[in-house]
Amino acid sequence: MATKHSSAHPGGVGRWLSTVNHKDVGSLHLWFAGAMFFVGGALALVIRAELFQPGTQWLDPLFFNQLASLHALIMIFGVVVPAYLGLASWQIPLMIGAPDMALPRLNAWGFWLLPFAFVLLLAGLLLPGPNGPPATGWTLYPPLVLQGGAGTDFAVLALELVSISAVIGAMNVAATVLNLRAPGMALTRAPFFAWAWLVTALMLLAVTPVLAGAGALLLADRHLGTQFFDAAGGGDPRLWQHLFWFFGHPATYILILPAFGIASQIIPTFARKPLFGRVSMMYATVAIALLALISWGSHMYVAGLPLAGRLFFMFTAMLIAVPMGVVVFNWVATIWRGSLSFETPMLFALAFVLVFTLGGMSGLMLALAPLNIQYHDSYFVVAHFHTMLAAGALFAVLGGVYYWLPKWTGRMYDERLGRWHFWLSLLGFGLAFLPQHFLGLAGMPRRIPDYALAFAEFNMLSTVGAFILGLAQILFLVMVARTIRGGRRAEDRVWEGAEGLEWTLSSPPPYHSFTSPPKLR
């Protein structure tokens, strides 16, 4: 029975403040992620400018470390996760044939917590010296974090708000994928993006509360006199490391699994072939998630774990390479003998596969306990996770936006601008982060504003690359603005090889996506 849905909604600012519509909330997430991307990117460029030459140029070392912490917290919790949530909110109902997310009001609540959380985090910048944001990096290790001022409290409280938002978002995605699939769409036949997000959501539910709890213990140690992280009271600073990495290690996979989903939508479309080994890929993502949950100690090889512990975490962390190999193999096999075409989304998706494989290799090196002792806390680590995030996750999100923007706006983007954006981003990424591998292997430590003369050339290259990567994103902004304001009309099935329910709707789709469940072929 098809019932008429009201598609009336208020206009102007009121629409955005009170909306619970999945497309509106998705757009809010994406605009917020975009804004924070430029804030976090500006911080990165300040950091790279300081590192252009040896010696301290204009940043006080404490302030340098505070900026590095803010950069990391913003990029992880303010850019990548909200961007994934925005794509989920926009796309999952379209792809599984639902009118909206399962819990639309919670969807909006999850979004609104984010801007408030980042106001709280950035408020630390108004406070002087050690009272400012934490100087600990995003890992917030005690005892250093216990010595910070009000800015540290604001950062931890901001993380509590982000945790609530993440739990709400995860529970909503899980409820949507589990409950609102079109009749006849078995879970194994769900679009891979929806599947990858379901696995991500279950992981988020399993680890985010641990971050929230650990943050509460930190605040208790700072202000209530408890001694969880103080050996004089029987505590242990490594308790934080265990709790934090129990969250943080799965979090690194949370930051990449939705990217798998995006790439697995784009690559079959432009290879004009179905995704190779789709069910094996579904099992692989589950295996990745399960192994990620028991590998947290691979970040703690130098923290004094017993030998058995180091061996266990080394094997589990390295074992993840097996399902990862399945995933990459399937992408390559999808491309194999396909009728390829190279529109901007495909360029970003292929670059994602490439840099993800590269980052996976350096990840394997870091997972090896004996090697890790050498690489720990060096620029090699920085190079590894920026390969995964500043190229991997970022390229997947950008590719996804290019892929779905014509569906969202009903207009085609400017292909030439898109290609410029892609090639400049790839060049910027390569220049910025490949030299950092060599810096790390040569012994340059991370989180430091000054370095030995021997590291000068590679740092100079890295800074030039970072500025190219950063400035190239302005092209992206121009592209999005021009697409929204005008451009060639997009067809309903935007891409020739695109399969899936979202392409059966008009471009742009109606305000409530599927008012009655679609019939599956």
Next chain:
Amino acid sequence: MASADHYSPPDTSPWPLGAAAGLFVLALGAGLAVNGVGPGKWLALAGAAVTAFTVARWFGRVIAEGERGGYSQVVDRSFRWGMAGLLFAEAVLFTALLGALFYLRQLVLPVLGGGDLWSGFSADWPTAGPRGPEAAAPDSIPGPGQFSPIGAWGIPAINTLILFISAGAVVWAYWGLIRDNRAQLITGLFLTIALGAVFLALQVYDYARAYAELNLRPATGVYGATFFVLTGLHAVYALAGVGALIVLLGRALKGHFLPDRHFGLEAGVWQWLFVSAAWALLFVFVYWL
């Protein structure tokens, strides 16, 4: 009545923005207050009030929509998945803190007791650490430089019994609804709330005794820290459970819930059963062993 698979998404709502703003003001106020900014605590109170008001109006709206029959089976299932997710997150948080207790007690303590760094420190649980007060016998009056842990077989054992009976009562109330026996539903809910309130009152009494007589505080080394954080988190869960049950009792008295439409009641029952099960773990690992 809507058809089983019908799902009409809600229109606009101001409550999500309101609840987020309330939590922000609460967090900002708390952050200022713990750093010695006087008006911080008033700000935090205002934030808590805004959050509570918003959530109350939000729930009121959802309850009204549900009672009008606006929710089909699909929506009902979405709510159930959502509540399952929330309970799972609650359980993860609780397990993480239990894990912290296990780590500190089983893995860290032997290292602190066995090394040269803290000579003369014996690694026996309960402990307040090498520089903390020494542990006396459970429930005894501690001397100077001592603290006493809370023994298992006094109030904690009574509380275990209370929560187990209340878990039975809440299931009995639920069966009452299923069999359309309203009197059993209302009696069961009332009984559960009364037992929950007695439980919380006894916990408050135990906390007061710990402060006044046993010299046991959150600052009493790892024993005090883990004791208060774990039992405190459980008390928060229990408080939320009793609050939900009070609302549910009020709704039952107004004639809400049908044998085949009662998600709200079931969510309250789930929460209360979780509170009872979590207490069983606390009793064994925090109070007893």
